[in-house]
Amino acid sequence: MRKAICFDVGGTFIKHAVIDEEGKVYDFGKTPTPKANIRSEIVLLIQSIANKSKETHLIEGIGISSCGIVDKKNGRILVSANIPDYSGFEIVREVENATDLSVLLENDVRAACLGERWKGIAKKSDHIVMITLGTGIGSGIIANGKLVEGEHGLAGEFGHMIISINGEPCPCGMKGCYERYASTSAFISQYCHAANIAPYPNKISGETIMELVRKRDSIAVSVYEQYLEYVVTGLVNIAHSINPEIILIGGGISEQGEHFISSIRSLFKKRAMKVYQDYTRIDIPSLGNLSGLAGAGYLVLSQDVMKGM
Structure with missing residues (x-):
């Protein structure tokens, strides 16, 4: 073997x-x-x-x-x-x-993304997008069964597509990048700003905020609902441009499991064009x-x- x-x-x-x-x-x-x-x-x-x-x-x-x-x-x-x-x-x-x-x-x-297609939840699918929501946003694309790389191997940097003109500065040098709004680190920053606290001395994490969401803390719930809108804005752009069969969402926030992914699916159906709602599956990596x-x-x-x- x-x-x-x-x-x-x-x-x-x-x-x-x-x-x-x-x-x-x-x-x-x-x-x-x-x-x-x-x-x-x-x-x-x-x-x-x-x-x-x-x-x-x-x-x-x-x-x-x-x-x-x-x-x-x-x-x-x-x-x-x-x-x-x-x-x-x-x-x-x-x-x-x-x-x-x-x-x-x-x-x-x-x-x-390749691993999930080979042995995971996207097995046999030929059109896949995977994103991970962490410190930044990573991504991968499989189209017609092959990894999409682009001319210089740089295709699919969805974390740096612009979702807010003249928005928040990004370390990449641009403004308004997707990862400045939809990454886990962005989620933490958004909560800390809304709660008027400093993020790092207080050791705030995504899990800390989600625990507050589960307790129905008003600030945490408001920030989380806005954060979901940011995440789905990117997913709609991806669906409309790539037309994948499945979008996989990994990273720390996805560990919230069904609570998180069901909210994303519901909001996606409200924001995406009808034909994309019907043909785009959104899930969490299984491996x-x-x-x-x-x-x-x-x-x-x-x-x-x-x-x-």
Whole structure:
């Protein structure tokens, strides 16, 4: 059975697992993302885990799902807001040199989108959009069964579509970006502003606010209802422009489960054109922490697993 060792590199944790060509997961684990000597420590970590995996598995190659904007053709991280000194890192070359295995790199949300299509809730669907609502908004598109990459591999940055002209400044240099209104960090900022409190000294989180929503706190409920409008504004734009069969919403806020997704579905039906209401399914990824790892495994093993897609 052919297998890949897969890594999902995030700002907080690096998850890893061995995945075979049928999608079975072995030896799942996670470790905190290094905070110093980032590049060398990530390579040493991957090398150590890969060497251990090779003792018990026949490893075909390494798949890396990573946060940030990636240049998969040249195997490097173009831009990363979540890991210091990660931008510009030629991760593929460094890991290949350290492990003597071939390495394939993909953005984490695109990899998760592939994973959900291979073994998750979007299995067999040919038209998929996945977004994650976190510190920012990540996204991936599958159209006609293939990942949409664009001319330079930069397609699908929905977090930076403009939903408010001359709106809030975004670190990308523009104003009014979707992620400045619909990310989890935006949700926290909106609540703190409405409640007239400082966000970080008080350690306010999305879960903290949602607990207040469940208790029917008037400020929290008002902010949450406005936040849902922001999220759905982006979903309507995506549906009208891409016409996906399914839109998957991941990230911290999606962990609220049915309460969150049912509110999104209801509001989407009020805001989208009728024909898109009928043909757009909105759901939560089913693989959880394994979505990105599954997608990374699919990249490495795709010549054989494609038969099951």
